[in-house]
Amino acid sequence: MQRAAILKEINKFPEIEDFPDEEPEDNEVLIEQNETGICYRDILTMKGFFPRVTLPIVPGHEISGKVVKIGKNVTKFKVGDRVSSLIYVPCGKCEYCLSGRENLCRNKRTFGESLNGAYKKYIRVPEISLVKVPDGVGEEEAVIAACVTGMLIQAMRVNGGLSEGQWVLVTGAGGGVGSHAVQISKAYGAKVIAETSSPWKKELLEKLGADYVIEKENMERKVKEITGDGVHLALESVGRPTFNEAFRSLRFGGSVVVVGNVDVTPVNLPLGNLILKGNKVIGSISSTKRDMEEALRLSKEGKIKAIVGKKFDLNNVKEAYEALDRKEIFGRAFLKL
Ligand SMILES: [Zn+2]
Ligand SMILES: [Zn+2]
Incomplete structure (x- = not known):
């Protein structure tokens, strides 16, 4: 058993409960996370801004950690690898996915919205969403590589x-x-x-x-x-x-x-x-795996550092949401798992 934050109703804070241990399915790995980012999008999700959210759901989409188990047919990752994940699972087959613009995939499923997300220690992620984290990249920099720094590379470098x-x-x-x-x-x-x-x-x-x-x-x-x-x-x-x-x-x-x-x-x-x-x-929307790799490269070179505003315990997710909503935090908030 592990503990997870679970969003059960719109406009109510997620509740902390036991969550059963999971095994990776085909093409998936199981990732052990030490921490995850708390994103303003998570608060908008709670407030009902995204109608396609399926409840109950574990919120959170900023995923990075160590591979602890691999499912069948996983080819690119092994136990012990450090990885970061896209905030979504692309279909891998549409015109966007096939041209390296998976951020525009119409069939993508998003963690914390239609897939259980990152507010728990262990998470199953399909390998199609993952990139390897190079040595020398800090933990927080790896956590924000998809939603923050990779997203900004897509916006500013690729599109701008x-x-x-x-x-x-x-x-x-x-x-x-x-x-x-x-x-x-x-x-x-x-x-x-x-x-x-x-x-x-x-x-x-x-x-x-x-x-x-x-x-x-x-x-x-x-x-x-x-x-x-x-x-x-x-x-x-x-x-x-x-x-x-x-x-x-x-x-x-x-x-x-x-x-x-x-x-x-x-x-x-x-x-x-x-x-x-x-x-x-x-x-500009989200990031691709190529953007994440670029963000991780810049992090490894010391050109991007995660701005850690505050770290909260999983049990204090309510307090974290309130602080974010009041814009009290400079930089990013993290949740320790
Ligand atoms: Zn985010
Ligand atoms: Zn697609």
Whole structure:
């Protein structure tokens, strides 16, 4: 028996209960985890934002650990390997999966939503979701390789064309996503303007390498003062509250990549600007295994470090959710298993 957090009803905190031990099925491995990430998405799941969630369910999708058992037909992994998992299981057969864009797979099943997730010590994961973790990568860096750093590589590098010497604007830079986006910009040699609505995070962001830290008010004017023509890339981790200013902060040919949507109200897109300046508005979802491998490589080189805000015991999952909901944590929250 192990202990697991189980979400039974929408709008109620997960409960801690016994959970039966499991054996890996065909093509699966059993992973022993020491910790997992607590993601804002988990709180949205509890609040009923994702209608396809099947209850009861073990929440959590940030999976990394050591392989302790392998099922039949597993070919790429053996007992003792360190692994990290995608947050989902792709089908492996559709046009997206076959072209290395498994993040767009329409048939994917997501941990913590349609598959029991990471809020327990042992988890079964199909090998199609796994990558090996190289030696020298820290545990927290391996845990966030799919949902945070790999997701940002998909957004900024693959979709946004992030490269050396560019100007990058990161909105919501004090959050779990934004703070790592600052590091990834620096890892690829870009110059970063970090926007945060929490002035107390300014110094922390400068320590992470932000070249400038600004508040939301008059964002476009401030960005233009710093850069002259605007940024090449804006990483929009907030959504509607900052979108328009981020969009207007782009230079000619610049792109805004949207990964956050804190409120569901649509935005107004000034099509005149979009056309005249040749700007791009790009949505980006999750990560591929290739993105995860790149994130792990940058972690191994010391260019990305997990920003560990706070670690909670599994028993205190309620307290963790409340702290996240109040935005009290700089960086990421983790759950010890
Ligand atoms: Zn996540
Ligand atoms: Zn697929």
